[in-house]
Amino acid sequence: MVEMQSKQHAMYVATTDNIIVGSHVWVEDPVLAWIDGEVLRINDEEVHVHTTNGKTVVASISKVFPKDTEAPPGGVDDMTKLSYLHEPGVLHNLAARYELNEIYTYTGNILIAINPFQRLPHLYDTHMMEQYKGAAFGELSPHVFAVADVAYRQMINEGKSNSILVSGESGAGKTETTKMLMRYLAYMGGRSGVEGRTVEQQVLESNPVLEAFGNAKTVRNNNSSRFGKFVEIQFDKNGRISGAAIRTYLLERSRVCQVSDPERNYHCFYLLCAAPPEERAQYKLGNPKSFHYLNQTNCYELDGVNDAEEYLATRRAMDIVGISEEEQEAIFRVVAAILHLGNIEFAKGEEIDSSVIKDEKSRFHLNMTAELLQCDAKSLEDALIQRVMVTPEEIITRTLDPLSAVVSRDALAKTIYSRLFDWLVDKINNSIGQDPNSKSLIGVLDIYGFESFKFNR
Ligand SMILES: Nc1ncnc2c1ncn2[C@@H]1O[C@H](COP(=O)(O)OP(=O)(O)OP(=O)(O)O)[C@@H](O)[C@H]1O
Numbered sequence: 441m442v443e444m445q446s447k448q449h450a451m452y453v454a455t456t457d458n459i460i461v462g463s464h465v466w467v468e469d470p471v472l473a474w475i476d477g478e479v480l481r482i483n484d485e486e487v488h489v490h491t492t493n494g495k496t497v498v499a500s501i502s503k504v505f506p507k508d509t510e511a512p513p514g515g516v517d518d519m520t521k522l523s524y525l526h527e528p529g530v531l532h533n534l535a536a537r538y539e540l541n542e543i544y545t546y547t548g549n550i551l552i553a554i555n556p557f558q559r560l561p562h563l564y565d566t567h568m569m570e571q572y573k574g575a576a577f578g579e580l581s582p583h584v585f586a587v588a589d590v591a592y593r594q595m596i597n598e599g600k601s602n603s604i605l606v607s608g609e610s611g612a613g614k615t616e617t618t619k620m621l622m623r624y625l626a627y628m629g630g631r632s633g634v635e636g637r638t639v640e641q642q643v644l645e646s647n648p649v650l651e652a653f654g655n656a657k658t659v660r661n662n663n664s665s666r667f668g669k670f671v672e673i674q675f676d677k678n679g680r681i682s683g684a685a686i687r688t689y690l691l692e693r694s695r696v697c698q699v700s701d702p703e704r705n706y707h708c709f710y711l712l713c714a715a716p717p718e719e720r721a722q723y724k725l726g727n728p729k730s731f732h733y734l735n736q737t738n739c740y741e742l743d744g745v746n747d748a749e750e751y752l753a754t755r756r757a758m759d760i761v762g763i764s765e766e767e768q769e770a771i772f773r774v775v776a777a778i779l780h781l782g783n784i785e786f787a788k789g790e791e792i793d794s795s796v797i798k799d800e801k802s803r804f805h806l807n808m809t810a811e812l813l814q815c816d817a818k819s820l821e822d823a824l825i826q827r828v829m830v831t832p833e834e835i836i837t838r839t840l841d842p843l844s845a846v847v848s849r850d851a852l853a854k855t856i857y858s859r860l861f862d863w864l865v866d867k868i869n870n871s872i873g874q875d876p877n878s879k880s881l882i883g884v885l886d887i888y889g890f891e892s893f894k895f896n897r
Pocket of ligand 1: 555556557558559560608609610611612613614615616617661663664665666887
């Protein structure tokens, strides 16, 4: 990082010095980000540029960057080969490669991946993995398999554990990249002919389960992971995968109760509302539009996704990762309970700052929540409309006004959901199994993208 900064600084100095009338340069463009052109005139700090789209732009000299006219049209596979390592140079290089479906580019030993937004199966098949196996870094075209291969080889040759950090903004392709890294590591360290499911299969197969509960549609990504994930793959002394652990961080709890257009709540809620009729009847679920936690937004369906089919696929994935039928039923009972909980409304009680369950409809949802959570309905009601404070001297019970009761209802929903998620992760980890004797591991950290919100909740 330090090296990168000093290079940029060196470039900047070179930039201002190099720009003369007739120079080929990059200037900012409101639509294209950067556009190239030729310097017509320089007045002190002001540079007049004739751009390739036929306009004349005046920009400050500090915002004008030299263009390498000798750069290969198809770009270079390692950004350190660029003559100018400034923003337009880097973006132009990535764009030129992207045009040719080259989604990967190195910057030294960092890999930059650009989301192709289309399946490129030939990039990830077994033949490709075979090519990268043992190849020196940089010898072949940049690829996510090359990064995984270096991590694996270093671990084998030097006995060093390694971690690969996958970062980028939401929708950039971190989760897909993580899956490819795992697939390669499974290919290198997998065991063949082992009876039953292997560790690596289980790790890969745990994805659909985690995604059903931890992913949601956002503005930028229909399947956005709303949690950070660190997958630790343990290896034995022969370099074979011997265990794995998934650690999750920072599940976005607020989404359970607050969703804004055009986003959705977590997938599992919609999947359950699309379950076979007998299951919906069992949980007293209907159209997602009838639930407060889902109807704050107008988005209920995802293009090209059938929630009914996804529900069945999630149940199958749960079978695969070793979640029993009984446990699956309990999981979905909790999901249904949260939907009913969100529909409990409160009205002002007789006493000041107190509340009561609003009407018969709310009472029905309260009873359903209690039934599904297998708790006493009266205790649940008290927990929602009262606050209990424990002091060294006494236990004080205070009533809550309707607004505070809503806050306490939502807090309960968020807590139940995040505990359910943690429980699922534990369950998956127990079923995959850890290797206490493992000497080395490769970790892959996929931490969700930053976003800029109007309001930060
Ligand atoms: N290498 C790839 N090949 C094909 N499609 C891809 C690839 N990378 C990303 N995509 C597409 O882009 C979508 C978004 O990618 P992904 O979910 O991995 O983003 P993300 O960075 O993990 O986002 P978030 O932080 O919101 O979870 C994927 O659902 C997939 O359709």
